[in-house]
Amino acid sequence: MRITLLNPNTSRAMTDKIAVAARAVAAPDVEITAVNPDVGAPAIESHGDEILAASAVVELIEADLRAGGSDAYVIACFGDPGLDAARELVDVPVVGVAEAAMHLAAIAGRSFGVVTTLTRTLGRARDLVERYGMSRACVSLAGSGIPVLDLEDTSSEAYETIARLCEDAVAAEADVIVLGCAGMADLCAALAVRVGVPVVDGVAAAVGVASSMARAGIGTSKRDEYAPPPRRAALVG
């Protein structure tokens, strides 16, 4: 089984970190590929960036399809950009990291708190909370103010900031922490030890969900909304 992870920003360092996190949790028979676009946004930190990221996701899947396709796709960016458009393109599972993280967090406890990068992305995060049915389970959302690219090589100061936000969430009401950026994957284990509750990294969660769906023969429903588009729009460029 081959799962392709789509990092929609142009940071190769981030892509490598994501691939490492994915391989660490994949079953022995799962092959992980991780890709990113050559041009586009270096980090996804605004709604404008989200559009670029969505375009990148579509283009990366189309390229992968031309090369034979994969058994499942993971969108490795916490805003789950391009998720619906990606589902139009394939009949295998397409899983967003925010989506997978929230679903598994809601099983690991009654409630979870999200700790993410810039506060300006919380509006998008709240939209996803609503869409995925998590408005009761998600009891807090906090932005650390740390830009995405600073996570390529996380400083101890940034780690401390994130850890304190996790502790605040647990002290308040959160049973579980969801890390709100694919670039935080490498902090997950240390944070879990520190805060004493499960800490969910979306990349690991999505690899698990995508492979579980593929094994069980649960693909993307092609009924109406996610059927192939009537007219394949020539994508930008």
Added chain:
Amino acid sequence: MRITLLNPNTSRAMTDKIAVAARAVAAPDVEITAVNPDVGAPAIESHGDEILAASAVVELIEADLRAGGSDAYVIACFGDPGLDAARELVDVPVVGVAEAAMHLAAIAGRSFGVVTTLTRTLGRARDLVERYGMSRACVSLAGSGIPVLDLEDTSSEAYETIARLCEDAVAAEADVIVLGCAGMADLCAALAVRVGVPVVDGVAAAVGVASSMARAGIGTSKRDEYAPPPRRAALVG
């Protein structure tokens, strides 16, 4: 006051129809401009198209800003593509036609029904219903199966199909009809006569809402989420 309408598809005929509808309801001191991209999707009928449309909205606003900017913007496509990204770019009002139509419909009656083009777009419409707080007011959503571009010059058969869906919605529970495509603007008056309840065209609604906000000094809040992005991503191309 100048309001710029952004038709995110490449159909000039559709843009012209939208401009006519907008001017018909604008106050005497409001100037209407309507634009569309040169390249992109000819119609917005899939989630893939939505991404192209969102890119087009951003690019059209950037071009308008380079030319001096407008007092308000209307996104003239029922999926309200690029709404959040557009709000990052300006501090004047940005109004989507679905957004405006639903808000005014919820004032014209207790409940409304949406009648739109392809059923595959209903998922997106339901997302907007949730986002705009209309899950109680919106009592039905129906797709006519008519492609967007067939509305450039609506046949009597297509009109009949749409009119019957409006009648069905009213017979069920809808106090008001919302037309789910900017290209239906010219059908609005005849449908209102036929079904006997208010029929809301999003273009007319959005021109009203945008100009009302501009007159009252209510722009787009620049607090955090819609503040200028930290790093303006070089847009595609």
Added chain:
Amino acid sequence: MRITLLNPNTSRAMTDKIAVAARAVAAPDVEITAVNPDVGAPAIESHGDEILAASAVVELIEADLRAGGSDAYVIACFGDPGLDAARELVDVPVVGVAEAAMHLAAIAGRSFGVVTTLTRTLGRARDLVERYGMSRACVSLAGSGIPVLDLEDTSSEAYETIARLCEDAVAAEADVIVLGCAGMADLCAALAVRVGVPVVDGVAAAVGVASSMARAGIGTSKRDEYAPPPRRAALVG
């Protein structure tokens, strides 16, 4: 086009202030009339007052209809008293100031906070938030403890109290402020400068919404609930 504003309390000073606020934002072709009852409640600050206000709204519309009627009506009291009964009487738009303010605030940002007069009116405000579908958008409601009639001629102390509540709401989570009393209309511009986000006065919002609906031919749906009552009750007295 003529819009009649219905101030349901007996304060002529308040009515004048409302008319000034309305005219400041009306398009050049819109004529504003503002009326209030001769007898009734001097201010609407309790549920008992709401009943008097609702009666006043009905009587004022009936008087206006006898004089030829208007193109739209605005109920200029933040509890939107008598809104449903008013809609039974006419087929033109009837817009409440709370209703209009909340709808436009939800377009100006992701979230808004309401700042109003006495805390005892917050129950009614929460009912309206629910009814208008604003339970996600409205992130705070605060009462200033300032009686309505003290707003006829606002002291600097009262202004300061209101301004601080606006600042608190913005510091917490509100992208936009909604002023919860028609009598605060004259404070709107100064508050917007002070708090740095859009501040929505319901009178201005409602004039905009009502005129937009009238221009677009969107009246009150007369289907069932708002159809003329089967037996016109002889109103009180």
Added chain:
Amino acid sequence: MRITLLNPNTSRAMTDKIAVAARAVAAPDVEITAVNPDVGAPAIESHGDEILAASAVVELIEADLRAGGSDAYVIACFGDPGLDAARELVDVPVVGVAEAAMHLAAIAGRSFGVVTTLTRTLGRARDLVERYGMSRACVSLAGSGIPVLDLEDTSSEAYETIARLCEDAVAAEADVIVLGCAGMADLCAALAVRVGVPVVDGVAAAVGVASSMARAGIGTSKRDEYAPPPRRAALVG
């Protein structure tokens, strides 16, 4: 213990019917008084009527207070008119018949259906469903088209119409029926036999709830919203 039932319409026949229904279910130590206004609406069938009914409720309570007051009040009209204003006036329980019927119906089964008079009153009924937290429990609302005053002396044809709507609700999904008019109190027992599920008359339910609260010392909270109004408005007339 004395419970006063407030019929806000002017029909003495209806008041008598309500008193009979109340006495049939009251405990031996509960005294029932039923009153109605001399002037006002003969039936409450529109939003305009609701305002008259709310005024009547306030005036009837004020008259009762002048005569020494009661241990609890029941608003005997399915729209629960004047409920909030009545709660401002007293510290004993005030219970609406719709409110009590819905709360007890939600205990008698998972779900209930409401069967009422004119369909135009369903908007108000839906508002109450939301306010009382019954949006999950209430699975259907049906109007029979029978005017309230026809229930003063119910014809067999009217009874049949109502019974069939009850049967439809049960066949669909309703575990329990709520009768949506105080004037249907005398039909309750026969309908329960016919449809085979509990049928809840609001008058009986409200007498039970009001007396239970009075016995347990649970009055109306006088904290803020329901505290005595700052300035008792001179009521109309």
Added chain:
Amino acid sequence: MRITLLNPNTSRAMTDKIAVAARAVAAPDVEITAVNPDVGAPAIESHGDEILAASAVVELIEADLRAGGSDAYVIACFGDPGLDAARELVDVPVVGVAEAAMHLAAIAGRSFGVVTTLTRTLGRARDLVERYGMSRACVSLAGSGIPVLDLEDTSSEAYETIARLCEDAVAAEADVIVLGCAGMADLCAALAVRVGVPVVDGVAAAVGVASSMARAGIGTSKRDEYAPPPRRAALVG
């Protein structure tokens, strides 16, 4: 009329306290019986205990049925354990103390706060809040950390802790207090005096609701879900 109260823990002292509280509010023609299991959980403080409690409720009702049955049953434990299973067994009312307390609290004011024993039981309490439609009315839930059995003979320190939590809830937003343990029944009157708002004990509330339903002929609906089970499972032991 005979109402049987089911205390699902093995504490006879608790059962006696519950019976006293019930008799204090019962109408003169209502006979109160209170029972508890001989073996089982001494207190219900975990989800594991809830299962034992649910079993006990079923067994106690079966024993009562063998002895002739009652006119109504009250489940005297704030988690309302076994409520659905009990409803399968009888066609008379079955009322949980959390259920009754929340319904009456929602009538006594706009909002209520729950004050209970261990914080670990709040998850269950929140589930009940959702199930009973109280998510808007219930504005706070607080655990005192006091084990259930410490309430057999409440110390002044425990009383003080509970009283302060009640005061905190009222200071925040709660119009009414709901006591979240049947063992707090004897504290109710003193707390109401201290905090100045209605304080609802579930035992008193449930006795009132159950007797009201029985008087009005409102039993448990036997339609489908609560019909006698197809195969009566031989209960454990």
Added chain:
Amino acid sequence: MRITLLNPNTSRAMTDKIAVAARAVAAPDVEITAVNPDVGAPAIESHGDEILAASAVVELIEADLRAGGSDAYVIACFGDPGLDAARELVDVPVVGVAEAAMHLAAIAGRSFGVVTTLTRTLGRARDLVERYGMSRACVSLAGSGIPVLDLEDTSSEAYETIARLCEDAVAAEADVIVLGCAGMADLCAALAVRVGVPVVDGVAAAVGVASSMARAGIGTSKRDEYAPPPRRAALVG
């Protein structure tokens, strides 16, 4: 990795079927064990049965813990009986089949329909839909009237009934089908072919989710609610 499946009814045939379904989708390094109680309910078809099932789940886990424990547990009954109590006992993942099926179905499409056994179990299913945040995603629930034990060896007539309910759900609005009984696991593949959309069996889904969580180190949060109970109740028998 070892996952233990807990079938809470006494049917060994059902347990075997569940084990087969689980092994068919497990990764090569996952060992599946399936157990059932010796005494208890032969099928879980009522709320009374649910209590027995919950007891069985707790006892089966305790027995497994005495034998060394597992890396994850699956509760193999669509009502997810005993889920909360099980989570108190362990710090590894505990996953219910309804829970897992609904979460994966919500990823495979916008909406799903549940097809289950007896209609009397739909109340429980609706409770789970609410708890898991699926009230928007779940668009239909249908009972087939087929008793659980008839699924030990499904007749062609029973299969046909289930298949038609699946087709009805898809024809209405469901993108995905969720099978509402662990005993339907063997029908899943044939139904997916017949209805043309993903069909989710809870056993397969739960094995995937549980193993994904175990691989990613996401156990059950032991914060407060799911911490070990203060006093381990001696379980029944």
